Amino acid sequence: MVAVTDLGLPFAVVVTLWFVSTGLVAMLNHRLRQSLARTLAISGVCAIGGLSLVVLTSNVMADWAIYASFVGGLLIWSWHEISFLTGAVAGSHRDPCPQGAKGWERFSAATTALIHHEIALAMTAGLLLSLAAFTGNATGAYTFALLLIFRLSSKLNIYWGVPNMSDELLPKHMAYLKSYFGPKRLRPILLLSIAAIGGLAIYFALAASAATISGLAIQNALLCCLCLLAALEHIFLAIPFRDSALWQWALDGRADRTEG
Numbered sequence: 001m002v003a004v005t006d007l008g009l010p011f012a013v014v015v016t017l018w019f020v021s022t023g024l025v026a027m028l029n030h031r032l033r034q035s036l037a038r039t040l041a042i043s044g045v046c047a048i049g050g051l052s053l054v055v056l057t058s059n060v061m062a063d064w065a066i067y068a069s070f071v072g073g074l075l076i077w078s079w080h081e082i083s084f085l086t087g088a089v090a091g092s093h094r095d096p097c098p099q100g101a102k103g104w105e106r107f108s109a110a111t112t113a114l115i116h117h118e119i120a121l122a123m124t125a126g127l128l129l130s131l132a133a134f135t136g137n138a139t140g141a142y143t144f145a146l147l148l149i150f151r152l153s154s155k156l157n158i159y160w161g162v163p164n165m166s167d168e169l170l171p172k173h174m175a176y177l178k179s180y181f182g183p184k185r186l187r188p189i190l191l192l193s194i195a196a197i198g199g200l201a202i203y204f205a206l207a208a209s210a211a212t213i214s215g216l217a218i219q220n221a222l223l224c225c226l227c228l229l230a231a232l233e234h235i236f237l238a239i240p241f242r243d244s245a246l247w248q249w250a251l252d253g254r255a256d257r258t259e260g
Contacts (some may be wrong), residue, residue: 010221016238017074018229025081043082050075054140058131061215066139068223073143076124083119084117087173091115095163096179110159110180121148139219146223150230153193154237161185162237194234201227 053072057065093112101109125145132138158165161182170177204224204238211217 010218011225013070014115014222014225014229017071019242020172021078025078025085036088039082040086040088043079043144046075047079050079050140056132057137057140058135059137060175061136063214065137066215066222069137069139070143070219073128073140073147074203076128076140077144077147080121080124083120085171085174087171089120090174091183094176096176106180108158113177113180114155118152121151137219138216139222142219142223143226146226150197150233153197153230154233157187157190157193157234157237158182160166160189162187162190162251164237164240166236167243190234190238194231194238197227197231197234198257201231 012031051070054066055074057069057072080089087094091111091113092115093109097106097109125141125148126143128144129138132141158181161184163184163186165181165184167178167181204220204227207218208220208224211220
């Protein structure tokens with residue numbers, strides 16, 4: 001059994017990567033519009049690097065390989081995030097929600113505004129999980145799959161309505177998505193989402209503490225911390241806290257405008 005004190009490093013790694021990577025993605029996506037092609041090219045190279053890390057470490061359970069696979073999954077995810085926030089891969093519908101739209105009409109419009117991105121995420125998750133089924137180190141695949149689940153949960157909760165929504169990280173050219181946000185109210189589904197993610201964090205924490213192999217302990221600790229951060233982000237949706245202030249360093253001096 002791995003000692004609890006040995007799991008501090010994985011937690012520190014996840015928190016640091018979460019803070020830095022979110023800030024860098026925000027910084028890249030608030031630059032001048034003419035630099036977005038370069039941003040996409042750089043992010044594409046990072047995605048290739050991330051996939052390479054996942055593949056090269058797929059049958060290695062050494063501690064360094066677990067961390068490398070985790071970083072690989074994050075790099076691939078960041079590529080998808082940048083492609084979405086730049087507007088390169090979003091949806092077929094890029095207009096505000098039709099006035100008075102309700103029920104299926106509103107849901108259909110919201111879905112078509114995101115559908116291409118959702119399909120790309122699902123296909124990537126399927127590819128990574130298919131690879132993981134035949135390998136020993138599935139950290140990168142599990143990381144990407146969890147991020148997909150958490151992001152889908154966030155999107156659905158925001159669509160239905162949450163008390164607090166800090167949208168400063170959303171670039172101006174994606175501002176039409178705000179019209180699909182639900183009313184500012186606390187719904188039971190948000191509390192259930194937080195509880196479910198918290199339960200998943202407990203599962204990974206128990207798996208990490210019970211692991212007899214260092215690599216498995218690190219893998220489960222990384223995934224546990226990822227769950228805790230996701231639960232925190234969901235809590236931010238329920239309380240009056242401007243979470244974008246955490247990344248003000250990335251937003252200061254931003255050139256979020258289109259070419260005249």
